[in-house]
Amino acid sequence: MRFGPEDLPCAVDARRARVYLGQHGHPLDGELEARFEAAVRDCESTARPRGMGRSFALDRSHADGIALVHSPLILTGRNIARHLEGCTLTCLIAVTLGMESERTIARLQATNPLDALLFDACASSIAEEAAQAASRRIAGLADQAGLVPTKRFSPGFGDLPLDLQGTFLQTIDAGKQLGIHAGPSHLMTPAKSVTAIVGLKPR
Amino acid sequence: MANTCASEFLDRVLHGQGLMLADGGMGTLIQQAGLAHVHDVPDLLNLTHANEIRDLQHRYVEAGSDCIATNTFSSNRLKLAGTDTNVEELYIAAARIAREAGAPLVAGDIGPTGSLLAPLGQLSFEDAYDVFAEQARAAQAAGCDLIFLETFADLLEAKAALLACLENTSLPVFATMTFGEDGRTFMGTTPAIAATTLSALGASAVGVNCSLGPTEIAPLVTQMASFARCPLMAQPNAGLPRIAEDGTTVYDVDAETFARSMADILQAGARVVGGCCGTTPEHIAALRRLLDEGNWLQESGPGYRPSFVMTSAQELVELAPGGSKLAVVGERINPTGKPRLKEALASGAYDLAVSEAVAQVEAGADILDINAGVPGIDEPRVLRELTERLQATVSAPLQIDSSNPDALEAACRSYAGRPLVNSVTGKAESLATVLPLAARYGATIVGLTLDETGIPPTAKARLAIAERIIDAALGAGLRLEDIAIDCLVMAAATNQPEIPEILEAVRLCKERLGVRTVLGVSNVSFGLPVRPVLNASFLTAALACGLDLPIINPLDGRYRDAIAAFKVINGQDAGCLGYVESMQDAVSASANGSPSGEASASGEPAAVLHDAILTGQRDTAAEATRQLLAAHDAITIAGDVLAPALDEVGLRYDEGSYFLPQLMAAAEAAKSAFDVLAEANGPADATQRNSLPIILATVEGDIHDIGKNIVKMLLENYGFTVIDLGRDVAPQVVVDATLDANAPLVGLSALMTTTLPAMERTIALLRAQAPQTAIMVGGAVLTEDYALSLGADHYAADAAASVRIAQQLLA
Incomplete structure (x- = not known):
């Protein structure tokens, strides 16, 4: 079971973007609201959300954690073990907005930090939308196969270490397929990227 | 080394007189043989499964490949870290295997490092260069006949690899990049940009590999054809990947269909062909038959079109000979007469330059001139850093402007594209130092019509110097289409009789020498009042004489109007749409009576x-x-x-x-x-309420600085002086800056738990060497208790808290 790499057309969820700005869904006023709306437009024209998913069988006999068959990835920690309880397969998903939104954020940080903040919040909301779109793709495929997906679980959640990000991306070839790279501190470039693990259990 | 026959064949290919059939997908065969999961780095199979790899490669030789790429795509020191082998050993083994498989020619294969280059990632250009240089030397030492650089998505990384090969070996280098369905790489590079940049730099063949199927790749090869100064190469996948019912990735294009589709690529002018993911010996055998049956060397495709072309990683500016198109060069990133920019460059702060760049591009600049000529600074370092900072934020190609050859070289080297070097003069020393470096970095060049005797007053004498520069440039390996001549504008106030001579010189350079022309337009009005009026009129006159590259301040309204009007006259602005758009602002401004902002402040x-x-x-x-x-x-x-x-x-x-x-x-x-x-x-004003500066830095190893940037902005706007050391800053650099500036407060940020030890080290070093300085820290993973346990004096929970701390300590 797999999909992509493919486009995941998504728009800014303005309500969520405002939450990221600390506004808790309140509108901004006057001039600030106009600048936020401009950031929404700018972000939607710059971001190019794409994503992919790849499924793997699980090997629970590994001493260190749950191994993904035919991959170097071993999922460690109690939280992911509980998350994948009863699952026969897992699907790794990755989504990204691409390098142009990354460049735009870098440019805005130099020219106008407030516009950078507004754009950043909008981009984060599109990344979340893209992750949700990827989850829906998996849910659709799972349904055809008689499987039910769990919620998303990302490296860095709970006791699942962030430092498996690089191996995660390598396992699904996300560098070549989507242009996502993990740095030495295990964060991704483009920063507006999401990786997640979805468990699949029989209906 | 290859036998004489193979060497002669390679020589013909390099001159576009031969067709080379490379191999097909290696990963595909390794997967089919069930070897894909033996090692994390499949290249280690060369050591553990040499017989199997040789048999796989032998199948490509039997299918008719002229050249086999070594199984070394990932054999760089970064990807081999943690294995018990080294780069040299792998290339020796891999080249021997390819030779034993019967390969007529062996190409040492080099793929990307797998790490992102700075500033997006942390691998510096020079470190990437070193990684590739080690591979290139290993490939030559192992007896490879040529080098394949393949599957690059980042033009700067491809440039580092190509330079490393050219400077460390004598082997021909074939360079291919991989593109998406939108016709760009992940980093935004088009086939035309890749072909221009890599072929000008000295690749022996450029092209496309992997990416897509042959049908989708054919138009990309066609786009490259006009810009490549060397043979074209294409190694597509066997179509677009499809997911089979069992969940595996399959490539649907069968061997015969693949070969048929490759005909379009050969017609586009490709001389080196093969396959990538999903292609097998059957595909290569079918391609062999296609090559042997056709008379493909007669198919020249669109062919190279000699043009003045410069690139960034995302944009390309082309001025074709005989064309009337102009390209505006923005002049504002130059510290001369700009104290703020001078100070910013001297202190290594580049945000102001980025703002100038963005403003000029928005005002219509096609190219940005960048100059860091501040007396007493380390110009090579600053010009290089300025180049790197600008190419990460704006897309317009850069014109590297310096009279210091070391600075020109430093900036050209790590520039992600094909720069314009500004400038060389007719002086012997300038010709001898600048032209070779322009040739080495595949740059275009501006030649100034002055020599040891100064700037001659007549058009004829300027033309004579231009001819000498052109002769020397051609001798240094540049081509006529790479040269632009600046006939040097004099001030009308002092040299009025020369003004018509300058315009005549522009006309003569275009007509007689066939080169592009440049002018720094605003010099004409020096010493006269209301300079924009004269500037704009002179600009129009010069454009009418054939000026291609006016160096101007694009933010000046009269210049903008003159450019917009001239683009209607020369036909560049088809349908006058650009003119209509740019005049809309003027129309609405005059309708409103006054510009915005003036009348709005009413009341007390x-x-x-x-x-x-x-x-x-x-x-x-x-x-x-x-x-x-x-x-x-x-x-x-x-x-x-x-x-x-x-x-x-x-x-x-x-x-x-x-x-x-x-x-x-x-x-x-x-x-x-x-x-x-x-x-x-004035600059030394009393409103900076706090004159001693606050030092800000994101600690070593951490490149996540958005929080620090917000802190900086707030502190500055609350009237504090801030010295921003940037991100990934070594402890000693923080201490040195603190001592230099006698800073009372240092702010450190770290986003990651993994970089907290670096924060602790920095604090310890500050305590030891700058004990009087207060330290505040912040970052997502910190808490108050943790911050204090690291030795900090203050914990800034957010940006506003950092302002309060600064106010308490310094106000």
Whole structure:
């Protein structure tokens, strides 16, 4: 079971973007609201959300954690073990907005930090939308196969270490397929990227 | 080494007189053989499964491949870290296997490092270069006949690899990049940009590999054809990947269909062909039959089109000979006469240059001239850093401007594209130093018509120097289409008789020498009043004489109008759409009577300013401050109006009625007010309430600095002086800057738990060497207790808290 790499057309969820700005869904006023709306437009024209998913069988006999068959990835920690309880397969998903939104954020940080903040919040909301779109793709495929997906679980959640990000991306070839790279501190470039693990259990 | 016959064949290919059939997908065969999961790095199979790899490669030789790529795509020291082998050993094994498989020619294969280059990632250009240089030397030592650079998505990384191969081996280098369905790489590079940049730099073949199927790749190869100065290469996948019912990736294009589709690529002019993912010996055998049956060397495709072309990683500017198109060069990133920019460059702060770049591009600049000629600075370092910073943020190609050859070289080397070097003169020393470096980095060049005797007054004498420069440039390996001549504008106030000669010289250079022309237009009005009027008229006259590259301030309205009008005249602005658009602002401005911002500040100015800060209105704040200056001095305005307004903003933030956006908008408005005060008082003004600077840095190993940047903005806009050391800053650099500036406060940020030890080291070093300095820290993973346990004096939970700490300590 797999999909992509493919486009995941998504728009800014303005309500969520405002939450990221600390506004808790309140509108901004006057001039600030106009600048936020401009950031929404700018972000939607710059971001190019794409994503992919790849499924793997699980090997629970590994001493260190749950191994993904035919991959170097071993999922460690109690939280992911509980998350994948009863699952026969897992699907790794990755989504990204691409390098142009990354460049735009870098440019805005130099020219106008407030516009950078507004754009950043909008981009984060599109990344979340893209992750949700990827989850829906998996849910659709799972349904055809008689499987039910769990919620998303990302490296860095709970006791699942962030430092498996690089191996995660390598396992699904996300560098070549989507242009996502993990740095030495295990964060991704483009920063507006999401990786997640979805468990699949029989209906 | 290859036998004589194979060498002669390679020689023909290099001259476009032979067709080379490379191999097909290696990963595909390794997967089919069940070897894909033996090692994390499949290249280790060369050591553990040499017989199997040889058998796989032998199948490609049998299918008719002229050249086999070694199984070394990932054999670089970064990807081999943690294995017990080394780069040299792998290339020796891999080249021997390919030779034993019967390969007529062996190409040492080099793929990307797998790490992102700075500034997006942390691998520096020179470190990437070293990684590739080690591979290139290993490939040559192992007896490879040539080198394949393949599957690059980042033009800068491809450039590092190509330079490493050219400077460390004598082997021909074939370079291919991988593109998406939108016709660009992940980093935004088009096939035309890749072909221009890599072939000018000295690749022996350029092209496309992997990416897509042959049908999709054919138009990409066609796009490359006009820009490649060397043979074209294509190694597509066997179609687009499809997911089979069993979940595996399959490539559907069978061997015969693949070969048929490759005909379009050969017709486009490709001379080196093969396959990538999903292609097998059957595909290569079918391609062999296609090559043997056709007379493909007769198919020249569109062919190379000699043009003046410069690139960034995302954009390409082309001026074709005989064409009437012009390209505007923005002149504003030059510290001469700009004290703020001079100071910023001297202290290694590049945000101001980025702002200038963005503003000029928005005003219509096609190319940006960049100059870091500040007396006493390390110009090579600063010009290189400026180049790297600009190419990460704006897309316009750069014109590297310096009279210092070391600075030109430093900037050209790590420039992600094909730069324009500004400039070489007719002086013997300049010709001898600048032209070779322009040739080495595949740059285009501006030649100034001056020599040891100065700038000659007549058009004929200027033309003569231009001819000498061109002769020398051609001798150094540049081509005629790479050269632009600057006939040097003199001031009408002092050299009026020369003005017509300059225009005539431009015309003669175009007509007789066939080169592009450049002029620094605004020199003409030096010493005269209302300079833009004369500048714009002279610009139009020069454009009419054939000026291609006017160096101007694109923010100047008269220049903009003159350019917009001329693009209608020369036909560049098809349908006059650009003209109509650019005149819309003028029409609406005259309809409204006055520009925005002027009339909006009504009421008592102090109250208006207070309100403008609280509501984050920059223009209103500036205008109210101007009005206040009529009756009050700057210190009173700063102390009695701005400070209480900012305090009110802080209060609202603390009580939760303001959030970060309002806080930053207020700070922006305050900054525009402070700017007005500073302007009124001159640079050494008393409104900088706190003159000792605060040092800010994101700690070593951490490149996540958005939080630090917000802190910087707030501190500055609250009137503090900030020295921003940037991100990934070594402890000693923080200490040195602190001591140099006698800074009372240092702010450190770290986003990741993994970089907290670096924060601790920095604090310890500061304590040891700068014990008087207070330290505040912040970052997502920190808590108050943790911050104090690291040895910091203060924990800034957010950007507003850092301002309060600074106020307590310094106000």
